[in-house]
Amino acid sequence: MANDASTVFDLVILGGGSGGYAAALRAAQLGLDVALIEKNKLGGTCLHNGCIPTKALLHAGEIADQARESAQFGVKATFEGIDIAGVHKYKDEVVAGLYKGLQGLVASRKVTYVAGEGRLSSPTSVDVNGQRYTGRHILLATGSVPKSLPGLAIDGDRVISSDHALVLDRVPKSAVVLGGGVIGVEFASAWKSFGTDVTIVEALPHLVPVEDENSSKLLERAFRKRGINFSLGSRFSGVEYTADGVRVSLENGKTFEAELLLVAVGRGPVSQGLGYEEAGVALDRGYVLVDEYLQTNVPTISAVGDLIPTLQLAHVGFAEGILVAERLAGLKIVPIDYDGVPRVTYCHPEVASVGITEAKAKELYGADKVVTLKYNLAGNGKSKILKTAGEIKLVQVRDGAVVGVHLVGDRMGEQVGEAQLIYNWEALPAEVAQLIHAHPTQSEALGEAHLALAGKPLHSHD
Numbered sequence: 001m002a003n004d005a006s007t008v009f010d011l012v013i014l015g016g017g018s019g020g021y022a023a024a025l026r027a028a029q030l031g032l033d034v035a036l037i038e039k040n041k042l043g044g045t046c047l048h049n050g051c052i053p054t055k056a057l058l059h060a061g062e063i064a065d066q067a068r069e070s071a072q073f074g075v076k077a078t079f080e081g082i083d084i085a086g087v088h089k090y091k092d093e094v095v096a097g098l099y100k101g102l103q104g105l106v107a108s109r110k111v112t113y114v115a116g117e118g119r120l121s122s123p124t125s126v127d128v129n130g131q132r133y134t135g136r137h138i139l140l141a142t143g144s145v146p147k148s149l150p151g152l153a154i155d156g157d158r159v160i161s162s163d164h165a166l167v168l169d170r171v172p173k174s175a176v177v178l179g180g181g182v183i184g185v186e187f188a189s190a191w192k193s194f195g196t197d198v199t200i201v202e203a204l205p206h207l208v209p210v211e212d213e214n215s216s217k218l219l220e221r222a223f224r225k226r227g228i229n230f231s232l233g234s235r236f237s238g239v240e241y242t243a244d245g246v247r248v249s250l251e252n253g254k255t256f257e258a259e260l261l262l263v264a265v266g267r268g269p270v271s272q273g274l275g276y277e278e279a280g281v282a283l284d285r286g287y288v289l290v291d292e293y294l295q296t297n298v299p300t301i302s303a304v305g306d307l308i309p310t311l312q313l314a315h316v317g318f319a320e321g322i323l324v325a326e327r328l329a330g331l332k333i334v335p336i337d338y339d340g341v342p343r344v345t346y347c348h349p350e351v352a353s354v355g356i357t358e359a360k361a362k363e364l365y366g367a368d369k370v371v372t373l374k375y376n377l378a379g380n381g382k383s384k385i386l387k388t389a390g391e392i393k394l395v396q397v398r399d400g401a402v403v404g405v406h407l408v409g410d411r412m413g414e415q416v417g418e419a420q421l422i423y424n425w426e427a428l429p430a431e432v433a434q435l436i437h438a439h440p441t442q443s444e445a446l447g448e449a450h451l452a453l454a455g456k457p458l459h460s461h462d
């Protein structure tokens with residue numbers, strides 16, 4: 001649809017990342033007239049600077065590890081090194097293929113795609129390149145960018161963000177990764193596989209600190225075994241340049257020298273200077289505030305994705321975008337249960353979870369009402385074949401449903417789909433125990449864990 005003074009879209013979306021484009025696709029499918037405004041590349045962070053390119057790097061790292069470890073499987077292969085240009089070529093091809101597909105999809109749904117930087121000009125309009133796009137409703141989906149710490153300047157050379165790390169033209173000999181959350185441990189893992197000497201600095205007492213403590217401890221054990229160094233529980237105090245790299249200091253007096261410092265301390269919302277405040281949209285520390293239906297305090301404006309203070313995950317952005325589209329189309333919607341969103345950290349080994357941690361369950365239900373069960377992957381045939389260590393931990397409300405599933409081990413991210421059904425359908429252990437799992441698969445470990453929790457363990461001790 002051409003835009004002129006008389007055109008009023010049903011929905012004008014600012015930002016074409018996971019949240020924005022999902023809303024556009026679903027709204028168009030439901031018959032709404034949609035304009036989607038994107039200043040950079042359709043697909044946003046996830047496709048171009050996040051999920052997809054990092055997972056390609058991690059996969060290249062996995063191949064490198066397999067080549068190094070091939071003798072354990074009786075296979076003669078030699079690891080000669082990383083051809084970083086080749087790794088980028090592979091990664092970029094994956095991204096380019098998906099990008100092309102996404103562009104085709106948006107065009108096929110007859111979404112009006114507007115290339116350019118937009119600014120909210122009123123509660124019902126966005127200005128782009130001197131033109132005004134008016135909508136019955138506006139969706140803000142401008143996402144997030146890497147954050148730093150006060151006084152820590154990211155120079156893109158020796159002190160870098162994940163954006164720089166994704167296009168680095170070499171494998172660093174050594175690196176300090178500031179932040180032991182998802183992004184930090186994923187880069188640490190990939191770099192270690194490529195041959196970098198890595199040290200992670202995390203101020204909190206554990207790596208992946210939002211996960212169940214058991215998962216963090218298992219990851220720490222696995223990283224120690226892989227030779228990934230980490231310092232926990234002490235905060236960063238400063239960085240200085242050395243002759244050939246950086247020296248990173250912590251508040252506890254420790255220092256670490258490396259070729260570069262990757263700052264992975266989180267991402268902040270993109271909301272400044274975009275007219276949000278002028279239009280009356282309530283913000284908190286830069287995040288746009290929304291209700292459970294993702295509507296802001298301005299009735300014609302909704303917001304989704306990394307811009308709002310919910311889980312910063314691509315699939316959360318998709319779900320939120322779909323929710324807004326369906327609400328505007330008049331469909332019956334239910335608010336998102338954010339505990340029911342699966343979370344995967346794709347390091348080696350993987351950490352995955354859905355539902356709540358043991359600590360949170362105890363807080364919610366009382367310590368005496370919470371039952372946990374751990375199933376070691378050592379008893380799982382497929383995990384043994386893969387030579388991966390790890391555990392499944394279940395958190396159950398006594399005599400009730402499973403409220404948390406926590407997985408650690410290679411490829412366990414692929415098991416989170418079943419775990420998600422278990423949590424979201426409020427399954428009882430006995431109901432899951434009744435389901436037959438294929439042998440030998442890693443999914444069997446989930447079945448075995450539930451058999452044990454239901455009081456009838458098969459391949460595990462009572």
Ligand SMILES: Cc1cc2nc3c(=O)[nH]c(=O)nc-3n(C[C@H](O)[C@H](O)[C@H](O)COP(=O)(O)OP(=O)(O)OC[C@H]3O[C@@H](n4cnc5c(N)ncnc54)[C@H](O)[C@@H]3O)c2cc1C
Pocket residue numbers: 014015016017018019020037038039040041042043044045046047049050051052054116117118119141142143144162183270274304305306307311312313314315316317346
């Ligand atoms: C290194 C890394 C790895 C990640 N890995 C995963 C993962 O494995 N799984 C997962 O689920 N999530 C992952 N994420 C998080 C995921 O990428 C984000 O949660 C997701 O991209 C958020 O989507 P969004 O639409 O809110 O924002 P974005 O994807 O950031 O999209 C916002 C878009 O808005 C555009 N924009 C901003 N301002 C304007 C303007 N004024 N005018 C026009 N356009 C504008 C931007 O150009 C951008 O394209 C990762 C993130 C990073 C950084």
